[in-house]
Amino acid sequence: xxxxxxxxxxxxxxxxxxxxxxxxxxxxxxxxxxxxxxxxxxxxxxxxxxxxxxxxxxxxxxxxxxxxxxxxxxxxxxxxxxxxxxxxxxxxxxxxxxxxxxxxxxxxxxxxxxxxxxxxxxxxxxxxxxxxxxxxxxxxxxxxxxxxxxxxxxxxxxxxxxxxxxxxxxxxxxxxxxxxxxxxxxxxxxxxxxxxxxxxxxxxxxxxxxxxxxxxxxxxxxxxxxxxxxxxxxxxxxxxxxxxxxxxxxxxxxxxxxxxxxxxxxxxxxxxxxxxxxxxxxxxxxxxxxxxxxxxxxxxxxxxxxxxxxxxxxxxxxxxxxxxxxxx
Numbered sequence: 001x002x003x004x005x006x007x008x009x010x011x012x013x014x015x016x017x018x019x020x021x022x023x024x025x026x027x028x029x030x031x032x033x034x035x036x037x038x039x040x041x042x043x044x045x046x047x048x049x050x051x052x053x054x055x056x057x058x059x060x061x062x063x064x065x066x067x068x069x070x071x072x073x074x075x076x077x078x079x080x081x082x083x084x085x086x087x088x089x090x091x092x093x094x095x096x097x098x099x100x101x102x103x104x105x106x107x108x109x110x111x112x113x114x115x116x117x118x119x120x121x122x123x124x125x126x127x128x129x130x131x132x133x134x135x136x137x138x139x140x141x142x143x144x145x146x147x148x149x150x151x152x153x154x155x156x157x158x159x160x161x162x163x164x165x166x167x168x169x170x171x172x173x174x175x176x177x178x179x180x181x182x183x184x185x186x187x188x189x190x191x192x193x194x195x196x197x198x199x200x201x202x203x204x205x206x207x208x209x210x211x212x213x214x215x216x217x218x219x220x221x222x223x224x225x226x227x228x229x230x231x232x233x234x235x236x237x238x239x240x241x242x243x244x245x246x247x248x249x250x251x252x253x254x255x256x257x258x259x260x261x262x263x264x265x266x267x268x269x270x271x272x273x274x275x276x277x278x279x280x281x282x283x284x285x286x287x288x289x290x291x292x293x294x295x296x297x298x299x300x301x302x303x304x305x306x307x308x309x310x311x312x313x314x315x316x317x318x319x320x321x322x323x324x325x326x327x328x
Contacts, residue, residue: 009083010049010087011053011083011085012039012086012132013078017090018091018092018116018119020089020121021034021120021121035052036053055070063094084140086111087135089114099148102148102159103200104308105200105201105202109144111146113136113148114149114150116128131152134154135151137184138189141191142189152173156191157173161175177274177276208314211234213239217240217243218249219249221249226259240295241271245270245277245279245283246277246279260293261294266294267295268298276299278297299323300322309323
């Protein structure tokens with residue numbers, strides 16, 4: 001769908017990050033200081049149509065499972081008063097994980113749009129205000145069933161697909177397995193809607209498990225960490241980032257299978273930026289050992305997103321279902 005947008009009844013939540021940073025006059029360092037109201041005041045959006053809320057975190061970014069649950073609870077509580085949509089300003093290093101976690105925990109009652117900045121407010125190329133204006137427009141325009149989106153540099157991404165592909169470029173964000181879902185051009189928005197139907201966990205767990213590590217495989221890996229994990233009970237789950245399409249070093253497979261047989265949920269993802277983990281047409285039978293051991297193969301999510309999905313599943317005491325397989 002394509003059309004113009006009129007901003008009304010929106011909630012803006014500021015959580016810190018580069019978009020909020022100013023330069024300290026004494027130290028010269030960038031420090032998070034701009035509030036939601038201060039950010040909004042720099043836009044051309046009618047401030048009367050937007051309600052502001054600050055949810056600051058100790059490290060100026062969401063950096064723990066407790067922080068993630070706090071944000072989900074904060075959005076749910078603040079949105080008890082009717083809103084057309086919610087915009088969250090956030091640090092870009094963890095934006096993709098937090099946005100996806102919120103997408104899983106909060107049902108599509110209203111759209112939620114995350115945005116941020118690649119430059120602090122004092123930099124000549126400060127991109128935060130333009131990104132914020134566009135996020136507010138998107139939140140007022142897209143349907144509630146869109147769930148959680150990310151808007152950066154005039155592009156609209158689904159939370160499950162977006163990832164940061166560069167540490168400093170202004171166009172640092174791109175999409176995994178598919179094109180962007182839409183674009184913002186002035187007052188016009190082009191939005192194609194979700195790529196495919198899916199369900200969400202749609203609940204906020206009371207806690208998130210503290211230990212769900214990601215283990216990235218490489219050629220000749222001696223699996224020392226897997227050997228230690230297989231002999232202990234200190235992990236709640238494990239994400240394995242394979243070498244491409246589900247490839248694992250033989251030595252690692254032995255210890256990985258033993259860990260899975262102990263009942264620890266193990267999810268195998270690809271470490272490649274895009275594409276499926278399992279390609280049965282080209283490699284028939286190559287994944288039988290993983291499946292026989294009870295290892296789950298995640299085709300769509302990156303290792304960092306799969307970790308969030310596994311943490312929420314464990315927190316809700318439900319089985320992990322690979323993304324997109326909810327209706328299988």
